[in-house]
Amino acid sequence: MTLPSMNETLLKGSLGKLAAKYVSRTSTEERHRALLSISSHLEKNRELILEANQKDVERSRENGATAAYIDRLSLDHGRIASLSEMLKKLVTLPDPLFQIKEETIRPNGLHIKHVTVPLGVIGIIYEARPNVTVDTAALALKTGNTTLLKGSSSTLHTNRVLVQIMQEALVDEGFPAETVQLIDDPDRTALQDMCHARGYLDVLIPRGGEKLIQTVVEQSTVPVIETGAGNCHVYIDESADPDMAINVAVDAKTQRPSVCNACETIVVHKEWLAENGQKLITALEEKGVSIHGDRHVQELSETIIEADEDDWKTEYLSLDVAMKTVPDIGSAISHISTYSTFHSESILTENDHHARLFFASIDAAAVYHNASTRFTDGEEFGYGAEVGISTQKLHARGPMGLPALTTTKAIISGTGQTKA
Structure with missing residues (x-):
């Protein structure tokens, strides 16, 4: 020819x-x-x-x-x-x-x-x-x-x-x-x-x-x-087990921060933050993470960088994380829905009703309960590998x-x- x-x-x-x-x-x-x-x-x-x-x-x-x-x-x-x-x-x-x-x-x-x-x-x-x-x-x-x-x-x-x-x-x-x-x-x-x-x-x-x-x-x-950028969130609900929540949030941020399924914003219920926030901050900082937090987070440590609007939008792909405080699950869902890139979102909670509400309300390719966002991956889903992670809805979605x-x-x- x-x-x-x-x-x-x-x-x-x-x-x-x-x-x-x-x-x-x-x-x-x-x-x-x-x-x-x-x-x-x-x-x-x-x-x-x-x-x-x-x-x-x-x-x-x-x-x-x-x-x-x-x-x-x-x-x-x-x-x-x-x-x-x-x-x-x-x-x-x-x-x-x-x-x-x-x-x-x-x-x-x-x-x-x-x-x-x-x-x-x-x-x-x-x-x-x-x-x-x-x-x-x-x-x-x-x-x-x-x-x-x-x-x-x-x-x-x-x-x-x-x-x-x-x-x-x-x-x-x-x-x-x-x-x-x-x-x-x-x-x-x-x-x-x-x-x-x-x-x-x-x-x-x-x-x-x-x-x-x-x-x-x-x-x-x-x-x-x-395929889409990964501005992924982990929401720590009021009832979340402290040890489990800290372990999952730290993994989601630090296990490999340069990839699209790493967590970029940790959304925290204010009551959970008041009781466990210092432990979470310490665990993240021990891994070298710089935290960009709102005023409630800043009150817990002098090392916290003041967060602005850009932080809620940013896919850092580095050892940086934004931290947002919310009064209830509805506010958490609202924040995530506003800034999500529809990739991977996780709720950490012992409240099954809140987990079901999160699943029903969050529009993303992968939605987790009590697990790290780092599992949004072709190999982890049993596909052997992946050609990308689709955040659209036609033909293919997710890994x-x-x-x-x-x-x-x-x-x-x-x-x-x-x-x-």
């Missing part, structure tokens, strides 16, 4: 379309062999990956990147091993393709089945986090799709090496190298090209900060699955695993039926 003259995005989109025709027809066993091949190649090329990643880390440090950004960017032996294990776990999960979602026989004898099929060519635009390069390519491969990836310039060396390794592994198993492709042009026009590649990309998924996501949503003529990368096709069997 002779391809017309076109920019890099459209050329690779065309090649991805050709590859998708092959990949969509492969068997479960063939795709599993390809995933295991990628896993093996990653392990064999650890030092090459780490060498490339170190170049990206050093460059980002020279450019003044924050500690949180460096954490998202960095790979080490443990993180590469986790990527390899993720690929092996995907092989153990059921194949989501060609599953019958709905089946009926019409009065005229037509047999109609709605079955799951691949989306096609999936474009992913993302920032930092080179693990996304492998996660998304693997999930797409498992579901019979191909991927066109565009990471940020800060991960260019790492992404080039990761994609090269994956392509070598795929070719070893008879798959087209174009099953996984990378746009490595750091120019901003490449992002615009992907947004306007309708007909070449079947869906576009942005992962990153609010600005990137909004840009893609507003500019794209390609259908978009919108997007294998089912989110499929669509449906109606297959109709007849015996010669006609409309006439």
